[in-house]
Amino acid sequence: MDREKVDLTGAPETMLATLYGRALDSRAAKSILHDSAAADAVARIEYDFRKTGVNAATAAGIAMRAKHLDNWTSGFLQENPTATVLHLACGLDTRAHRLAPGDGVRWIDVDYPDVVALRQRLLPTPSGDYRVVASSVTDAAWLEEVPADRPTVVVFEGLTMYLTGQEVQSLVERVVGRFARGELLFDVYGTTGIRLQKLVPAVRNAGATLRWGLDDPHAIERWGVRLVEDLRSLDLPEIADLPAASRIPLRVMAKLPGFRDVGRILRYRFPALSQPEQN
Template sequence: MERAKVTLSGPQETMLATLCGKARDARATRPILGDRWAAQVLDQVDYDLAKTGMNPTSAAGVALRSRWFDRWTAEFLAAHPRATVLHLACGLDARSLRVAHGPSVRWVDVDLPDVVALRERLLPRPDGDYALVAASVLDEDWLAEVPADRPTVAVAEGLTMYLREPDVRRLVERITGRFPGGQLLFDVYGTIGIRLQRRVTAVRTSGSRLHWGLDDPRAPLAWHPGLRLLDDVRSVAMPGVEEFPRLGRLQMGLLARIPKLRDVGRVLRYAF
């Protein structure tokens, strides 16, 4: 089978690093996420994987972050069997296939048109009430077409750091203002992570630039009167780090002890 040539650049290109990390984890002896779709998709693309900079520790970090988002999404769907999932900047992620959900769940994957075209070629379409939307998450038209008739969980993995704060705030305001109640799940870099962005190989080689850093997870509470912080998990001290390779465990333990570096990244869960 002819491999799909990937000609993306900028933030869209960095999704190949995420895919590579999950595929590498899937092929590990003891995977953290075990995403078999990532491994299958990676085998179908024509791309220089050296540009991703993935090593065993960074791959484990990608897999663990996704496992947390999968678990939080699954918990929400267990509590709300008739719900809407908004997967923002879905890229080539197979969350709609990994996370079990019944026919009463409406699942909406959203990404830019060139990413959606690649996704349609490489990933199977999930069963049930599913929509794949080709649009920027910052566009307002697509969101207006999603019915606001059920509890909604919005998942944004690896997105917010590429946006500017006014855009993140507007996105949060639009989701919390439109839907009847639910949760927001997203990861952030701290301002130290933004300053160190050139050390991230995938960011550097793709020509991307990171913009928004968040040091105080309570700051977004001012964006919506009903917003509540449920979980604030530091990336370097995330439960599950003990499953990393030995070198990775040592690195995370060291970072967690350095005040200026322990807030390099977080995964966050809010209710609204």
């Protein structure tokens, strides 16, 4: 089999770490995500995946995060079977393949042009109303091409930390301003995670820089969204079912000062019609 030589750096290179995490999880005795397409893609890439530093525990963390975002996305599609899905910073994630949305769904994957080109070489095109857009998500033009005729769920995993706060705010405000209603589903680092970024091998070895962190998920409701779910990455219920070798490091991290809030998975709705929920 001819393998693809991958020569990316910075944030695009980090998609190999999340891909590898899903691949490792798919081979675990009790896989969380069952993403065998990730393992197939890893086998076709010529890259030293040890650079990612991903191990069984971090792979489980990656798979749990993806699973929650999958569940929220499919929940939205059950309620809105003719929705638009914008899957931003898709990397080599097979979310559209995993969820196999119905024919009524318009699905758009977005990432940088070199990532999209690799994606098209490595992954089968999902069936249905699917397309991929090669653009930075911070560029306003691509969004103006997306028809604003349907409820829209915007899902982005492993993206916000690579953007500035201003870029995240502009993105959220552009989405909220364009579509009548929908949801935004994404993960964030806390500011402690941003400060300790050099401890994350995938980020350090790719030469990527983490920028934006969020400690209070209610703080961004002023951008026109309403928080409806807030999960701490280190408190996810699935952690209890992991083998000890993965569970214990995650439990230890959760006890270290400042680490409990190192990452979150967030679900917001717009328009933010009702009063923001109080903590």
